[in-house]
Amino acid sequence: MGVILPTYRRREGGDDMDTLVLSAVYQPMRYVDWKEAFCLWFSGRVEVVEFHTDKFINTVSEKFNIPSIIRFIKRVNNKSGKSKSAKFSRANILLRDNGECQYCRTKLDKKNFTFDHIIPVSQGGKTNWKNIVSCCKECNQKKGNRTLLSASMRLIKEPYVPDSYEIYNKSISKRPFPEELGFRLLQ
Numbered sequence: 149m150g151v152i153l154p155t156y157r158r159r160e161g162g163d164d165m166d167t168l169v170l171s172a173v174y175q176p177m178r179y180v181d182w183k184e185a186f187c188l189w190f191s192g193r194v195e196v197v198e199f200h201t202d203k204f205i206n207t208v209s210e211k212f213n214i215p216s217i218i219r220f221i222k223r224v225n226n227k228s229g230k231s232k233s234a235k236f237s238r239a240n241i242l243l244r245d246n247g248e249c250q251y252c253r254t255k256l257d258k259k260n261f262t263f264d265h266i267i268p269v270s271q272g273g274k275t276n277w278k279n280i281v282s283c284c285k286e287c288n289q290k291k292g293n294r295t296l297l298s299a300s301m302r303l304i305k306e307p308y309v310p311d312s313y314e315i316y317n318k319s320i321s322k323r324p325f326p327e328e329l330g331f332r333l334l335q
């Protein structure tokens with residue numbers, strides 16, 4: 149279908165078997181490897197937009213083309229057609245922020261992971277989705293008890309309230325691929 153994506157960043161260590169993930173409105177979200185792509189596909193949350201024509205995996209009985217582009221299928225969560233906000237929790241903040249420091253994009257792990265109140269609590273800042281971001285220790289120390297302005301720091305994106313659909317999809321794509329399904333890569 150000829151989606152052109154000139155500027156989208158490939159995943160680290162990615163290769164030409166990667167699958168591009170689009171949102172329900174065809175917005176490029178990220179690249180995933182073929183395992184994640186199949187995980188998402190079999191979860192029923194995405195549809196395949198395009199396949200790699202020359203790349204396959206096979207099971208005992210079947211051969212599957214690896215998707216080159218997949219797209220989330222919009223899910224209606226309730227009668228009004230609007231999705232629910234995700235639960236405000238540490239794990240979900242990290243998922244919303246893609247596991248990255250929201251000041252310097254450092255990948256966060258247990259050792260360097262903190263939260264930052266964008267407007268400090270001492271200045272009336274609240275503990276909610278709009279005022280909390282994932283942050284590395286270094287940036288947190290650098291910012292200290294200051295506002296963005298006085299610390300001359302800048303967020304990589306505006307914090308927002310994610311819906312439960314987004315958080316669910318982000319959490320499912322982080323799960324390890326079930327090798328016991330018996331897939332292996334055809335070289």
Ligand SMILES: [Zn+2]
Pocket residue numbers: 249250251252253254283284285286287288
């Ligand atoms: Zn940082």
